[in-house]
Amino acid sequence: MSTLLSVKHLSVRFARKSKGFWGKPSGFVSAVDDVSFTISRGETLGVVGESGSGKTTLGLAVLRGVEPTEGTIELTVGDTVVPITSLGKRELRRSRHHMQMIFQDPYASLNPRMTVRDIISEPLVAGAGDWGRLGRKAVDERVLDVALKCGLSGDQLKRFPHAFSGGQRQRIAIARALVLNPALVVCDEPISSLDVSIQAQVLNLLADLQRALGLTYLFIAHDLAAVAYICDRVAVMYLGKIVELGTTRQVYFTPKHPYSEALMSAVPEPDPDAPRRPILLSGERPDPANPPSGCRFRTRCRYATAICADSVPPLRAVQEGHLVACHHAAALKLRGALDLGAGAALAAAPGGAIDAAPQSAQAR
Amino acid sequence: MDAVAERAVLGVTGLSIGLRTGSGEIPITEDVSFSIGRGEVLALVGESGSGKSLTALSLMQLLGANLFVAQGEILLDDGVGFSADIAKLGTRGKAIQSIRGARMGMIFQEPMSSFSPIHTIGQQIAEVVTVHETVSRKVARARAAELLEKVGIPDPVGSLDRYPSEFSGGMRQRAMIARALVCGPSLLIADEPTTALDVTIQGQILELLRSLRRDIGMAILFITHDLGVVAQMADRVAVMYSGRIVESGPVRDIFRNPLHPYTRALLDAVPRLGDIDRGRRIRPISGSVPNIFDPPGGCRFHPRCPAAVLPRCAAAMPPRFQSDGRMVECIHGDKALAG
Numbered sequence: 212m213s214t215l216l217s218v219k220h221l222s223v224r225f226a227r228k229s230k231g232f233w234g235k236p237s238g239f240v241s242a243v244d245d246v247s248f249t250i251s252r253g254e255t256l257g258v259v260g261e262s263g264s265g266k267t268t269l270g271l272a273v274l275r276g277v278e279p280t281e282g283t284i285e286l287t288v289g290d291t292v293v294p295i296t297s298l299g300k301r302e303l304r305r306s307r308h309h310m311q312m313i314f315q316d317p318y319a320s321l322n323p324r325m326t327v328r329d330i331i332s333e334p335l336v337a338g339a340g341d342w343g344r345l346g347r348k349a350v351d352e353r354v355l356d357v358a359l360k361c362g363l364s365g366d367q368l369k370r371f372p373h374a375f376s377g378g379q380r381q382r383i384a385i386a387r388a389l390v391l392n393p394a395l396v397v398c399d400e401p402i403s404s405l406d407v408s409i410q411a412q413v414l415n416l417l418a419d420l421q422r423a424l425g426l427t428y429l430f431i432a433h434d435l436a437a438v439a440y441i442c443d444r445v446a447v448m449y450l451g452k453i454v455e456l457g458t459t460r461q462v463y464f465t466p467k468h469p470y471s472e473a474l475m476s477a478v479p480e481p482d483p484d485a486p487r488r489p490i491l492l493s494g495e496r497p498d499p500a501n502p503p504s505g506c507r508f509r510t511r512c513r514y515a516t517a518i519c520a521d522s523v524p525p526l527r528a529v530q531e532g533h534l535v536a537c538h539h540a541a542a543l544k545l546r547g548a549l550d551l552g553a554g555a556a557l558a559a560a561p562g563g564a565i566d567a568a569p570q571s572a573q574a575r
Numbered sequence: 576m577d578a579v580a581e582r583a584v585l586g587v588t589g590l591s592i593g594l595r596t597g598s599g600e601i602p603i604t605e606d607v608s609f610s611i612g613r614g615e616v617l618a619l620v621g622e623s624g625s626g627k628s629l630t631a632l633s634l635m636q637l638l639g640a641n642l643f644v645a646q647g648e649i650l651l652d653d654g655v656g657f658s659a660d661i662a663k664l665g666t667r668g669k670a671i672q673s674i675r676g677a678r679m680g681m682i683f684q685e686p687m688s689s690f691s692p693i694h695t696i697g698q699q700i701a702e703v704v705t706v707h708e709t710v711s712r713k714v715a716r717a718r719a720a721e722l723l724e725k726v727g728i729p730d731p732v733g734s735l736d737r738y739p740s741e742f743s744g745g746m747r748q749r750a751m752i753a754r755a756l757v758c759g760p761s762l763l764i765a766d767e768p769t770t771a772l773d774v775t776i777q778g779q780i781l782e783l784l785r786s787l788r789r790d791i792g793m794a795i796l797f798i799t800h801d802l803g804v805v806a807q808m809a810d811r812v813a814v815m816y817s818g819r820i821v822e823s824g825p826v827r828d829i830f831r832n833p834l835h836p837y838t839r840a841l842l843d844a845v846p847r848l849g850d851i852d853r854g855r856r857i858r859p860i861s862g863s864v865p866n867i868f869d870p871p872g873g874c875r876f877h878p879r880c881p882a883a884v885l886p887r888c889a890a891a892m893p894p895r896f897q898s899d900g901r902m903v904e905c906i907h908g909d910k911a912l913a914g
Contacts, residue, residue: 261773376863406622407800411844411859435774436803440846440857459851477778479803481845483826487807489778495743548848 214287215427216250216273216395221282223265223272227500240500242268244451246282247526250395255421255428257442257459259435259474263496265451266431270397273429274310275303286310288394308334308391315400317380321372328354328368331386353390360423361386362416378409385416389424397429402437414441435478435548439463444532447471450499450507453526457533464547467535469512475548485549506538514539582654583610584761584794585634590647590662592626592633601868602645604630604818611762613654614792616784618805618826620841621815624864627798630815631764634796635675636666653678653761677707680755684767686747690739696723697735700754707758722753726783745776752783756793763787766798781807802845806830811900814838817865817875824901834903834911836882874905882907 223243242265250256258266271277273284275295284295286309293306311334314320321330331354335345345353355365361382372380381401388396398417402410418441420426432438438445438459445462447455447470455468466472473490492511497503503510509519518538526536537543590607593600604626611617621627632638634649649661657678664671683689690699700719704710710718716735723731726749739747748768755763765784769777781804787793797808805812806826813823814835822835833839843858862879865871871878877888887906896908903911 261775378863406864407802407841408622408844408860409863411846411857412861414846414857415859433774436846436848439848439851463848463851473775477774478848479777479781479801479807480848481802481806481830481842482847482849483806483809483830485806485849489782491779491782492775495745 213252214249215252215254216429217283217285217287218249218273219247219283219285221246221269221272221284222280223268223277224280238500241451241502242499243272243279246448246451246453248446248453248456250427250429252394252427253421253425254444255430255442257438257445258429258431258448259433259438259445260448261433261474261496263450263499264448265499266448267399269448270312270399270429270431273395274312274397276312286395309393310395310397311388311391311393312397312399313381313384313388313401316404317377317384318404320384321380323372326369326371327358327363327375327383330372330383331358331368331390334387334391354386357386357390360420361389362412376409377405378412381405381409381413382416385413385420389420389426392424393426395427395429397431399431400433401430403432403434410437417441435463435474436480439548447474450497450502452507452536453534454508454536455534456526457535461530461533464549466545466547467529467533467540467543468508468537469514469543469545470508472545472547476546478548480549488546490546506536514543582652583612583650584615584652584654585796586610586648586650586652587630587634588648588650590630590633590649591645592629592638593643593645595641595643600645602818603642603867604815607647607815607820609813609820609823611794611796613761613794614788615810616788616795616797616808618797618799618809618812619815620799620802620805620812622800622864624817624867625815626818626867627815628766631681631766631796631798634661634764635679635681636661636664636671637675637681638666651678651762673707676703676755676760677758678760679762679764680758680760681764681766682748682751682755682768684770686744686751686771687739689751690747692739695736695738696742696750697737699739700735700750700757703754703757718757719753722757723750725756726750726753727779728753744772745779748772748776748780749783752780752787756787760793762794762796764796764798767800768797769804770799770801777804784808802842814841817870818867819875819904820902821876821905822901822903828901834901834908835876835905836880836907837876840879840881 221243222245224239224241226239227237246269258269260266268277272279279296286293286295288309298306332350335350335353358368363382402413405413414437430442442459445459446453447462449470455462455471462471463475466475473492476490494511497510505521506519506524509515524536524538526534529535529540588608591602592604594603607630609617619627633644644662647662651661652658697716697719701715704715704718720731720735723734728734728746728749742750769780788795799805809826812826812829813820816837822838829838833842840860844860846857860879865875873889873891874893877883884906893904893906895904896912898912
């Protein structure tokens with residue numbers, strides 16, 4: 212698979228004011244600190260982490276919704292490499308149609324005074340790339356085509372957002388993101404404000420659209436089960452840094468970073484008999500403006516030793532495609548999600564884990 | 576359910592909540608019945624608009640303007656001599672005030688908006704004690720510190736003089752639990768207590784609630800939409816849909832052998848970690864949650880139900896079947912219960 216997005220040494224720092232109205236900048240917060248990763252065409256990379264880990268800032272920075280402080284972002288469209296980070300304002304605007312975003316709250320992200328047709332067509336009218344030259348009729352055709360793909364009907368296009376439920380609004384937001392036929396879609400918590408029964412609709416819609424249109428997703432979410440469902444690879448963030456990156460299976464079932472281990476062990480699986488031995492992290496997330504020296508997780512890590520305070524562990528491969536930033540990654544024996552449950556069941560299943568018949572998964 | 580009901584801390588029977596509007600009264604929830612025994616956790620599960628939070632508020636007579644308990648019985652029995660039907664107490668007066676916060680505690684989803692930002696944590700917890708008991712402020716303060724220690728807040732005495740804004744989300748939720756428990760209630764109502772928290776903090780809070788149940792036999796009504804949390808916390812589950820409990824039973828039965836098509840559909844709609852390799856496709860429920868002001872006739876779920884039999888399901892409310900502590904409200908309920 213060819214690389215679509217390549218992010219190297221990306222950092223985003225925000226100036227931080229001292230207390231009071233007249234406060235002067237005093238230091239900065241590293242929301243994203245020296246993050247590198249790539250996404251292949253047609254792949255979904257999940258970004259998980261707790262609030263304040265920098266995952267939303269990372270998503271915005273990839274689109275230059277916030278300006279990166281350092282680092283490079285390159286998008287390879289066809290044979291051309293678009294150097295996102297070095298584009299000027301107008302060039303960036305012209306390149307916007309390659310990358311679009313879906314936001315968390317469809318009640319806030321749709322203009323209540325615009326019809327659905329106008330909302331979906333706005334990116335076309337705003338004129339990124341070749342799309343700006345479409346006539347009204349062609350715009351209408353394009354809007355209808357995308358709306359139908361997203362599960363909306365033609366007569367709904369005349370209505371206003373208030374007439375739609377949360378799930379349908381998110382469909383409108385997805386249609387708006389897809390109308391320019393982007394190569395990359397950044398999904399920032401696209402399902403977390405929806406009801407359980409509707410979340411499944413949107414997850415499946417995103418998966419179907421990806422298959423049909425060859426989309427590439429950067430999928431940011433805190434719902435670890437949803438990320439496991441839709442993502443090929445997963446990056447775990449803690450305090451602005453990627454601490455682990457690998458295939459979904461590697462990160463979930465054989466995590467190599469103590470933070471990933473704690474995260475995975477805490478996922479509440481909807482099964483009353485699932486084995487439950489959550490690793491309870493002690494303490495609180497440190498202030499991101501004043502992160503601990505060395506490894507940022509060391510203050511809450513049960514395996515931390517002297518070296519963790521002294522030097523920052525680099526993100527390095529422990530096996531093919533599985534990167535971990537931990538000094539002790541090679542030595543630690545960590546538990547994955549469903550350590551006993553799925554692992555034991557998979558091992559016991561006839562014909563090996565991956566070939567196990569789907570019926571056995573739904574024994575209930 | 577019946578065996579527990581004899582010594583139930585809380586027994587709710589036929590509870591209906593109505594809304595007064597300019598053009599008459601609209602039913603919001605109908606005929607809700609459940610009971611919670613000592614040391615038991617009942618999870619009330621439902622999507623937004625199912626009426627689960629209103630049911631919780633009605634248990635303390637805390638319904639907002641124009642909402643009222645239209646019918647039913649809310650029997651609170653602490654097992655050592657106190658017993659009252661809260662539905663009869665009204666929303667004001669000494670009788671209900673002596674129950675709120677003292678015999679029933681409640682914790683909410685958003686701990687920041689549940690505390691006053693201009694009073695210290697200590698003041699706000701001690702206030703609960705001084706309102707309900709005739710004790711000195713010093714004693715109340717000591718009790719507050721004791722509770723903060725019990726819920727795992729480091730430096731409990733020092734924390735008394737801190738403000739809610741100085742606490743992190745998880746610590747605030749712990750402080751809210753301390754405030755709910757400071758008068759030793761027999762029932763704790765937890766309304767989505769971990770929804771606003773990160774997954775590792777959620778794990779800590781759930782562990783704390785489990786230990787409270789184990790150590791002091793606290794009865795907990797746990798309201799949530801998260802089936803993963805239900806599986807971890809609940810002894811029994813009641814599933815609400817559009818203002819009615821459509822199914823209830825022990826947690827294992829609900830997850831292993833759901834009887835109501837809605838429960839089944841809900842379980843099929845959530846992704847599970849165990850399915851990563853198996854490629855199971857989650858199955859969404861078509862359509863959306865009905866408008867509570869204009870619910871469909873007959874079974875409220877029939878427009879979305881894969882097993883609906885028309886016109887029967889649309890014509891009349893389905894019968895309620897009960898057996899072995901399980902209840903289901905569906906025309907297929909008898910067959911489901913038998914099989």
